[in-house]
Amino acid sequence: MENVGIIGLGTIGTAIAEGLHAALPDLEILGTRRQGAMPAYVTPCAGNRELLRRARLVLFCIKPQHATAILEDLRPGLGPEHLVVSTCAGLDIDTLCKHAGNAKVARAMPNLPCQIGEGMTALCFPPAWTAAARDLVTRLFDAIGKTVVVEERHFDAVTALSGCGPAYVYTIIEALSDGGVKQGLPRDISKLLAAQTVLGSAQLVLSTHLHPAELRDRVATPAGCTIDALACLEDGRLRGTLISAVAAAAERSAVLTRIAASARATDSDRASRSGTPGAEMP
Numbered sequence: 001m002e003n004v005g006i007i008g009l010g011t012i013g014t015a016i017a018e019g020l021h022a023a024l025p026d027l028e029i030l031g032t033r034r035q036g037a038m039p040a041y042v043t044p045c046a047g048n049r050e051l052l053r054r055a056r057l058v059l060f061c062i063k064p065q066h067a068t069a070i071l072e073d074l075r076p077g078l079g080p081e082h083l084v085v086s087t088c089a090g091l092d093i094d095t096l097c098k099h100a101g102n103a104k105v106a107r108a109m110p111n112l113p114c115q116i117g118e119g120m121t122a123l124c125f126p127p128a129w130t131a132a133a134r135d136l137v138t139r140l141f142d143a144i145g146k147t148v149v150v151e152e153r154h155f156d157a158v159t160a161l162s163g164c165g166p167a168y169v170y171t172i173i174e175a176l177s178d179g180g181v182k183q184g185l186p187r188d189i190s191k192l193l194a195a196q197t198v199l200g201s202a203q204l205v206l207s208t209h210l211h212p213a214e215l216r217d218r219v220a221t222p223a224g225c226t227i228d229a230l231a232c233l234e235d236g237r238l239r240g241t242l243i244s245a246v247a248a249a250a251e252r253s254a255v256l257t258r259i260a261a262s263a264r265a266t267d268s269d270r271a272s273r274s275g276t277p278g279a280e281m282p
């Protein structure tokens with residue numbers, strides 16, 4: 001892998017860049033953004049077109065509402081040699097392809113912990129992608145966490161679970177930490193206890209492959225303290241609330257996908273009526 005270009009060095013673009021820089025220090029990372037500062041280890045490009053001239057593997061980390069217009073603008077510079085991996089929530093491969101000219105487009109749903117090499121990234125490749133191209137992209141994300149390849153129909157679900165998930169977990173850590181402070185613990189100690197407890201518990205799920213309920217039962221000794229707390233969590237519908245939260249985020253992702261797809265359909269319809277293929281998005 002000679003280099004990687006990141007279009008949109010915002011929150012997730014920078015998290016990926018930072019993780020890659022730490023994991024693969026020899027990898028050249030090229031980047032663009034509109035106006036914000038870039039980390040020193042990123043080679044800044046004068047613009048997206050320059051980035052496309054210098055990088056074949058391109059991560060497209062743009063807000064969904066700006067993505068198609070930016071791709072459309074880049075279309076002349078996108079050739080079959082480009083592997084474009086979009087992190088955009090709610091933009092399906094068909095929509096992305098329509099605006100990406102001859103480039104090969106795949107989807108990735110990374111998450112913020114990519115920044116420290118502990119990310120979770122779901123990938124989806126269209127059938128036209130060669131094994132070598134899939135392997136290149138998978139290796140890139142493997143360097144900054146775990147990866148899983150899923151069918152595109154699962155992308156709303158992975159967006160809602162692992163893409164948005166760090167925000168749910170930070171809320172839980174904050175609340176646990178507040179719980180400790182309420183019991184008189186100093187704030188910094190309480191935050192450490194909460195965060196390390198989440199981290200260690202998650203690592204135990206991954207290393208033992210046990211069902212979380214099995215591990216929970218090991219903590220909740222009969223007539224002990226934990227079962228009283230678990231009863232409170234049931235009263236507060238914690239599990240049902242988290243399930244609903246994932247459903248709400250998945251529905252939002254599906255709505256974004258439908259909006260993009262209907263814009264695509266309207267666009268094709270207009271183009272076929274006017275006889276101008278590839279007309280601009282409204």
Ligand SMILES: NC(=O)c1ccc[n+]([C@@H]2O[C@H](COP(=O)([O-])OP(=O)(O)OC[C@H]3O[C@@H](n4cnc5c(N)ncnc54)[C@H](OP(=O)(O)O)[C@@H]3O)[C@@H](O)[C@H]2O)c1
Nearest residue numbers: 008009010011012033034035036061062063064087088089
């Ligand atoms: N945030 C997450 O945890 C996360 C996780 C998974 C997926 N995603 C997806 O990743 C995408 C980006 O999300 P984000 O949270 O990183 O958003 P963000 O922080 O707003 O980053 C978007 C970046 O795009 C840059 N940009 C805008 N127009 C550009 C252009 N014409 N050329 C080059 N760069 C341009 C912006 O530059 P300036 O900052 O200079 O204006 C900004 O840095 C979204 O589609 C989102 O669904 C995000």
